[in-house]
Amino acid sequence: MPYRLSFLGMELPNRFRVLVVCTANICRSPMFEALLGRDLAAVGAPFEVSSAGLLDLGEPADPAAVEAIAGHAIDISGHRSRPLAALELSSFDLVLTMTREHLREIVIVEPEMYPITFTVKAFARELAAPRDGTLPDGFRARIRALSAGRPTSSMLGQSREDDVADPYQLGQQEFDTTAAELAELSRHISLGLHALAD
Numbered sequence: 001m002p003y004r005l006s007f008l009g010m011e012l013p014n015r016f017r018v019l020v021v022c023t024a025n026i027c028r029s030p031m032f033e034a035l036l037g038r039d040l041a042a043v044g045a046p047f048e049v050s051s052a053g054l055l056d057l058g059e060p061a062d063p064a065a066v067e068a069i070a071g072h073a074i075d076i077s078g079h080r081s082r083p084l085a086a087l088e089l090s091s092f093d094l095v096l097t098m099t100r101e102h103l104r105e106i107v108i109v110e111p112e113m114y115p116i117t118f119t120v121k122a123f124a125r126e127l128a129a130p131r132d133g134t135l136p137d138g139f140r141a142r143i144r145a146l147s148a149g150r151p152t153s154s155m156l157g158q159s160r161e162d163d164v165a166d167p168y169q170l171g172q173q174e175f176d177t178t179a180a181e182l183a184e185l186s187r188h189i190s191l192g193l194h195a196l197a198d
Contacts, residue, residue, distance in 0.1 A: 015048045016139050016197060017091060020120075021106065022098040025053030025081035027065045027168050027175070029098065032120065032182045034074045039190035045197055054105055056083035062168065068175035072183055089113055093140050096120045096189075099163040107152075115147040116140065119162040122154075124185050127192030135196070142196045 018036065022029035033051035040047045061079040069076055089095065089110050095117040097103045107114045118126065126146045135142045164181060167174035 015046045016093045016193075018047055018049045018094045018096065018193075019087070019089070019092045020049065020051040020096050020098075021053065021084060021102050022051075023053055023102070023166065024055045024057050024059070024168075025051055025083075026057065026059055026062045026079075028164055028166065028178060028182065029053060030061045030076050030079045030081075031065055031069045031074075031179055032096070032098075032164075032186060034069060034076050035072065035183055035186035036190060038074060039186045040193060043190055043194045045190065045194040047193060047197070052082050052084040052087055054084055054102065055081075056085065057081045062175075064167070064172050064175040065179075067172060068167075068179035071176065072179060092116070094118075094123075094143055094193075096123055098166070099160075101163075114152065115144045118147070120164060120182075120185050120189070121162045124188045124192075127189060127196075139197055 020029045020033045020036065029051035033049050037047075037049040040049065059081050061076045061081075066075075066077050084106070089106070090113075093116065095106060095113060097106065097117065097119050100119060103117055103119055106117055123146075135145050164178065164185075165174075167178045
């Protein structure tokens with residue numbers, strides 16, 4: 001039976017809140033939201049994962065995204081996109097974006113979000129990096145510790161090294177490739193977040 005997003009719109013007390021952001025919230029971010037939500041639930045981590053887009057479309061997930069993520073036993077057919085502008089960003093403990101451009105858009109509007117906002121790929125690297133000493137108490141403090149020393153210049157430039165490519169209108173094979181990439185990132189990040197939340 002496929003995993004379904006059953007917590008959308010629900011208040012889940014005593015959970016850390018993660019927001020996933022892409023352009024329109026119809027391809028990459030709903031796929032990663034579902035993957036990360038499932039993987040975190042599987043390891044018993046106390047997280048609520050949601051997603052949003054820079055655009056305000058109010059549309060369902062792209063059919064190709066629905067098909068691609070179904071290959072990972074997840075059903076996102078009930079997803080509807082929602083705009084980032086409708087959310088209170090400060091209510092989230094961690095924001096993960098699909099590209100540097102998305103990260104820049106968030107930080108331009110709310111600079112104070114930078115210490116807890118990362119591209120998905122950069123955050124996976126930060127979690128995997130060896131660290132000296134112990135992390136501070138508290139989940140958000142630990143996220144900020146991961147960000148310590150990360151210059152704001154890391155948001156700049158045209159490099160796509162930290163980007164998850166947008167498969168929109170590029171065919172089912174591209175969506176399947178993106179879903180597989182996101183699934184691998186989700187596995188690494190869910191284990192890392194579980195450790196940080198302990």
